[in-house]
Amino acid sequence: MIQQHGGNIEQLGGIIDFSANINPLGIPDGVRRAVAEAVDSIEKYPDPYCTELRMKLAGHEHISAGCIVCGNGADDLIFRIVHAFRPARALICAPTFSEYSRALSEVGCEITEHLLTEENGFGLTENILPKLDSSVDICFICTPNNPTGRLTAPDLLKKIAEKCMENETILVCDECFLDFVSGGESFSIRRFLNKNCIILKAFTKLYAMPGIRLGYAICGSSRLSERIKESGQFWSVSAIAQKAGIAALAEREYLAKTVQFLTQEYSFLARELSSAGAKVFEGAANYLLFKSRSGLGEALLSEGILIRDCQSFHGLSDGFFRTAVRTHNENIRLVSAVRRCLNG
Template sequence: MIQQHGGNIGQLSNILDFSANINPLGSPESVKKAVAETVCDIEKYPDPYCTELRDRLGEHERISAENIVCGNGADDLIFRIVYAFRPERALICVPTFSEYSRALSETGCEIQEHILDEELDFELGESILTNLDRSLDMCFICTPNNPTGRLIAPEILAKISVKCLENNIILVCDECFMGFVEDSENYSLRQFLNEKCIILKAFTKLFAMAGIRLGYAVCGSSRIAERIQQSGQFWSVSALAQTAGIAALDETEYVNKTVRYITEERRFLAAELAKIGVKVYDGAANFLMFLSRIELAEELLAEGILIRDCANFSGLTEGFYRVAVRTHDENIRLINAVRRCLNG
């Protein structure tokens, strides 16, 4: 069962979903409470500029609110960025999140693929720099990358940022899974932000808010932010989502607890899967990619477990899978099921 994205359980019942990379600790109670209290005001239009949320995000990101754009999830912002600038030629690094190429294709953009090498565990290295020339208008990178989980080394990020600035290339860096990373500030493009940079972030994964779409873009230029703001629908972020985001920004201990939990469980899950005999790729996010036999996804589905078959990612083939890091008990259930499928 190859799906366009994870989390599409459809009519499946009694399924343990490892295909969606959502925080296993669940949404913070403060977020749920804030959303519940906002329901009373649903007859009112939301603030189209997300003024309070952007002010809070500006404090959180240590940047002017004028440099921030909020959207109906990061996916919404990907499309708004592409439609705002309508690049003629863009670079993406594959395998990666499919919505970059989907958005670019909708505008007729010519897409160039920089293929990440499996022999190098899909790490993005300096070889990308030769592709960053005046023929490009836009470049998408993702760290930690989806589905590989690999971080881009800070020194490579710095060089990419400079090269894009020198060649007038808009650099879009997707950091939607960065909140799960230890020492995340040391791996973020934020430290190398310039006027051609856009960093994508989302509340969806970290705060388990997939049902309330909320993402934001941190732009190196307020002019770029304004252009993105004017692209797409006017009321792009619901009042419920804005309230949820404001509440989530106070959840510092929740985030710290999440990072500790995910780090420990990811290492446990990776080690146990490797013992079974699958090839696990070293990642830093709340999911893992591994290589096994091509029948595994269907066999696990028969066990009541849904994983993400990655065969439809450009740059990958049959046998590559992505699994979320869930609770310890759920991770053990996955491990035992994979063992049964592979070893009998």
């Protein structure tokens, strides 16, 4: 079943959804309580500036609140960034998250794709650097990349940030899945943040609250943040989402437990899928990319399991699939179903 995005399961019913990369530990209790307590606030307009949430984020991220912009999910911020700066020419990787190109197309931007190859395990290498010349107005990179799961090496992030700074190119680094990675902070572009750099982060997947849209951008300069704030709708983040975000930032133990759990389960799932006959690509975070026979997605659907068919990603073809890492019992069920579909 080919979908533009994962998580579209309403019309299917009775299945285990491996197509959406949501934290398998579920929404933290503190966030659940905050959402329930925030119900009384829906009779009032939300704070359009997300003042309290940005102050909490400033402490969490160790940066001025003036350099933080909150949005209705990271997707909202992608579109707001593009509409704020209206770039004429952009560089993105392929395969990667489709919303970058969708947003850029809305403003008539010329898009150049830097192709990530199967031969190189879909890793980003220094051959992207010559393409970052002065004609590029904006560049999107994603680490870990979606759907490949590949991390970008810190030394390469440094070189990309410096090249973009040199050429006055806006660099958007999507780190929405980096908090799932053990030692993820060492792979962040944060150490190389400059005045042309924007980091995207989200609460959606990490805290298992996709129904409450909430993301934020960390900007290397107030010039960037002010332009983004002026773009898009005025009340972009609901009162409930703001309360949920504030509560989520207090869930330190939950985050540590998440990383420990996913590190273990990722290794288990990658090993077992490889043993079942799939080609699993090196990656990180709470999902993995693998290659198998055509039609595996439909075969698994008949087993009550939905994975993401990746044909819709430019740069991937029939036979590429992305699966989320879920609970241990669910991961066992996925592997067993894959074995039946591939080996009978």
